[in-house]
Amino acid sequence: MNIAVVGTGYVGLVTGTCFAETGNNVICVDIDEAKVAKMKNGEVPIYEPHLDVLFDRNIRQGRLHFTTDLKEAIDQCNLIFLALPTPPGEDGSADLSYILAVAEQLGNMITEYKVIVDKSTVPVGTAEKVHAAVAKNASVDFDIVSNPEFLREGFAVDDFLKPDRVVVGTNSARARKVMEELYKPYVRQGNPIIFMDERSAELTKYAANSFLATKITFMNEVANFCEVVGADVDKVRIGIGSDSRIGKRFLFPGIGYGGSCFPKDVQALAKSGKEFGYDFEILKSVLEVNDKQRIILVDKIKAHFGDDLKGKKFAMWGLAFKADTDDIREAPALYMIDELLNAGAEVCAYDPEAMDNVKMQYDGKIDYADDQYAALKDADGLIVSTEWPVFRTPNFKLMAELLKDKLIFDGRNLYDLELMEEHGFQYRSIGRSPIDPS
């Protein structure tokens, strides 16, 4: 098949590359000229494990192309994917302006039947809006399909090539056939392609993300209560996760969910509920708890040092919103940095992949270290904000030598309490007893 992917970000680039991997011809379109020039030059513009191998192979074999010219891409393709941003608007609702603007352009450009697929995360009723926007200028037949994406950054290639399920929302038999054909190579193990109407498909994506965000948030509240009553959240986590109705995943407590999806999707679903006259009580609580959770380590820091942190310097391990990505959108680390700077503290950060992105936003406001140990020099304490594997078994002896105070605030519960005691660290984590070596 000949496929155009409009919007070549985390989702669009993975989608385009993985479609090329199964033999399709793919042209990726983006308005960001610098990004397109990079990709034409053979450079992957984001950090996503394993993507580079597929990216190189498909470019070399002539199946993956890049352009800034939407018309050029559309003319060659019968299948058009929209992987455009849907950021939160000022009131928290999803901003559909990117999608609707492209939809209007498509109406003018298409000269024969096309299947236009919305891969972006969009509220219920968007397929109808996209249909209307294309129809305004179109003189040929087309179908709009809702095909939300469930990939996780850090595992995106694997998730795309072996999805748990593919959700396709369409009432058109003609479009359904095209989508079935396209996804066949990805569901050979029996993982389903679930067909439904467009509205149900759109809501499936928001319901999935909001459910996961709620699960994380519930566990964070349990962790906070563990601290109050002297229970150990890790024991509780294993205790409840062994129940197959609950499951082991998404039960790790921490400093709140972040990233480009959960925060905006929970907000957008709550907002979408309001628009339809429905009050999502549970999501209101999730949003409130998460707002507090992402700065909970700063509360612990202030409980230790007092509210005025002038003259204090903190090392920060991790800036990305989670491990294995350079994505810093809604990263708890950034919320903590803001709070720390406001309280007068200095921060020296290290992240294996995300520092360049943070430098663009926080130029001159914090320091950056060349490696994780360099960040510790003369710091009053270490803050662990991302669970990068390289932070899991560090050289504690060296850490103790470099830090001014042997003090760790761990937002990801990376270290065993016994180990912290053994190495003589003062240690604060989430939902577990504080360690204060005598």
Ligand SMILES: NC(=O)c1ccc[n+]([C@@H]2O[C@H](COP(=O)([O-])OP(=O)(O)OC[C@H]3O[C@@H](n4cnc5c(N)ncnc54)[C@H](O)[C@@H]3O)[C@@H](O)[C@H]2O)c1
């Ligand atoms: N990132 C994820 O993990 C993830 C997972 C599932 C779903 N989603 C959803 O997928 C959508 C895209 O997310 P993303 O993270 O890939 O966004 P992104 O910001 O990484 O990428 C969007 C791309 O679209 C480009 N763009 C903007 N306007 C354009 C236009 N008019 N024409 C062509 N290109 C244009 C931008 O330059 C950018 O490269 C969102 O709705 C998001 O909620 C994201």
